[in-house]
Amino acid sequence: MAGNKISLADWQAQLNPQGSNTAVKTAVKDDANLVYSTEGGKIVAKAPAKAVAEAFADGAVRIRRETKGRGGKAVLTISGIAKPHDELVLLAAKLKKKCACGGAVKDGIIEIQGDKRMLVEQLLQAEGFKTKWAGG
Template sequence: MKPRPATGGLVYSTEAGRMCPTCRRPVVQCVCKQAAKAAAVGDGTVRVWRETKGRGGKAVTVVRGLALDGAALVKLAQELKAACGSGGTVKDGLIEVQGDHADKIVALLVQQGHAAKRAGG
């Protein structure tokens, strides 16, 4: 039988309720998720590639690595979709634009001051 890893922390307090086992603060004041979001910025390079896998053969241009918050990411996605004349979405920090617009999107991002490059084949 394997020994269970010790969480080493308080998980409930009668004063504050549920406690985060990582930062040992009340769950409503937990800073772990905020630190994880800040650390997920990447290496500072925006990568743009064309993807068809799992989409029934339809091409989608994917943009990853933008160091923007959610609202700014949605706004940039709207600008990119309008410039390409296409639809798309924002999922998990990625911008997806319908169609093969990788070269156009790289040019637009470089024009806006982002360090963007074409990735993939």
């Protein structure tokens, strides 16, 4: 039995005659949840790109007053502005300053805290948007 001993390198060469460990490399490249690889070290995940909001067919911006799921507090949601996320953030900042309230941009929808429909409508029309009230 002592004569049958082989080195680890010889054993790996017998398993994979091409000389490279392609089975391990393809498994590493196919794994989307990989955090660390012995080949390249720490794997940095790429951040998904922010989506551009979609406009409605009639081209109007919808202003909706919502209270559901917000503890009875009124929030205006403004949807239908087909601009990149960065431009929506700038527009939301303008609206928040003019309305003297808080808000956010989530999934291409601008949220303004409080019920200031008339003021928001005037500001959006001054920016050149055609507006419509939606909901109740």
